[in-house]
Amino acid sequence: MHKALTLNFIEKLNHAWRASDSLLCVGLDPDVTRFPQPLHNLDRKRAILEFNKAIIDATHDLVCAYKPQIAYFAAESAEAQLAQTIAYINARYPHIPVILDSKRGDIGSTAAMYAAEAFERYGADALTVNPYLGTDSVTPFTAHAERGVVLLCRTSNPGAADFQDLDVGGMPLYQKVAQTVARHWNTHGNCMLVVGATWPEQMAAIRKIAGDIPFLVPGVGAQGGDVEALVKAGQRPDGLGLVINSSRAVLYASQRDDFAAAARQVALETRALINRYRARP
Numbered sequence: 001m002h003k004a005l006t007l008n009f010i011e012k013l014n015h016a017w018r019a020s021d022s023l024l025c026v027g028l029d030p031d032v033t034r035f036p037q038p039l040h041n042l043d044r045k046r047a048i049l050e051f052n053k054a055i056i057d058a059t060h061d062l063v064c065a066y067k068p069q070i071a072y073f074a075a076e077s078a079e080a081q082l083a084q085t086i087a088y089i090n091a092r093y094p095h096i097p098v099i100l101d102s103k104r105g106d107i108g109s110t111a112a113m114y115a116a117e118a119f120e121r122y123g124a125d126a127l128t129v130n131p132y133l134g135t136d137s138v139t140p141f142t143a144h145a146e147r148g149v150v151l152l153c154r155t156s157n158p159g160a161a162d163f164q165d166l167d168v169g170g171m172p173l174y175q176k177v178a179q180t181v182a183r184h185w186n187t188h189g190n191c192m193l194v195v196g197a198t199w200p201e202q203m204a205a206i207r208k209i210a211g212d213i214p215f216l217v218p219g220v221g222a223q224g225g226d227v228e229a230l231v232k233a234g235q236r237p238d239g240l241g242l243v244i245n246s247s248r249a250v251l252y253a254s255q256r257d258d259f260a261a262a263a264r265q266v267a268l269e270t271r272a273l274i275n276r277y278r279a280r281p
Contacts, residue, residue: 009125009148009190012097013214016064017240019095023231023278024271025216026059027101027247028052028068028085032076034252036259045078052085055251058260060093062267065243067216070102086123097125099150099216099243104141105130111140119147126150128194128216131177138185145188153177153206156196156219174202178209192216197244200229207234207241217244220270227270231277239279246270 007015017023030048039047056066066089073082086098100122104114118127126148129141141149154164154174164174171179181191193210195203197219206215215234220227227244234242250270254262 008146009097010214012095012125013064013148013243014240016096020061020064020271021275022062022064022271023235023240023242023244023274024063024267025065025067025099025243025245026055026063026250026267027218027245028055028066029072029247029251030078031072031252034255036255036257038257038259044076045081048073048076048078049081049084049088051251052081053088054260055263056085056089056093058264059250059267060096062264062271063096065097065099067099067101067245067247069247070100083122090123097148098123099148100124100127103128103130103152105133105137107133107137108140111137115141115144115147119144126192128152131181135185142185142188142190145190148190148192149185150192150194150216151177151181151185153181153193154195154199154202156198160196160199175205175209178206182210182213186213192243194218195234197226197230200226200233203230204233207236212236212241214241214243217242220244220246220249227273228277231274235279237279238281244270244274 030051032044032047035047035051039051042050068082068085073079089096089098100118106114118124128150129138131138131151154160165172168176178193181193185191192214195206195215195217197217217230250263250266253266
């Protein structure tokens with residue numbers, strides 16, 4: 001069963017930004033082949049949970065969100081460990097929002113079931129959604145007014161331009177997505193956009209279209225996004241509006257007993273780097 005909410009997702013995110021003085025999100029992508037040596041003697045599913053808990057405990061005061069990626073759990077038949085990871089955050093650090101990265105996209109009752117999976121089965125505060133199927137594929141998610149819906153807009157991968165830059169009525173498709181979300185789909189004020197850190201010029205254009213809608217920003221750390229450029233391009237005038245995700249650089253900072261402390265150090269350094277370029281009204 002899903003948790004009772006005292007704040008909706010956007011309210012919770014606004015509080016987390018300020019409480020942690022951080023725009024950093026840590027992505028929970030548990031790749032058992034990269035786990036530190038101390039976890040190698042554990043059952044793989046137990047190792048996933050213990051690894052996640054150690055990372056969360058080490059970084060909880062430095063982040064504005066956590067983002068578990070469902071594929072890393074499903075590949076190990078570790079859906080129970082995903083639920084336990086989110087439950088752990090909700091119980092120990094209930095002020096930190098959880099964004100389930102599942103990039104769901106379907107229509108009608110199937111989309112409604114995907115929403116139930118994220119919000120009721122797993123207890124996530126928000127989930128990522130693919131907008132390609134259009135309005136009726138998004139409504140079953142946005143109808144959960146207290147939860148967040150994070151829509152793919154301009155992704156961080158090199159192949160993003162294959163479709164996202166196509167001209168649609170005088171503007172690239174990614175800008176059309178941003179415009180549609182801002183004008184039509186954000187009726188409950190619970191939408192976000194995925195905007196890759198590797199495209200600061202496009203990010204600046206999306207910010208002009210999207211107004212105050214928050215951005216989930218992948219591509220920092222292992223993918224090489226320019227922190228200064230992305231913060232200046234995407235932040236709102238209040239210095240907020242960005243959820244900047246780092247996964248591998250934080251999670252796998254060490255292969256030794258000190259892996260959690262090493263993850264904390266990288267998170268500290270990343271938060272400090274981001275904050276160097278934030279507006280301070």
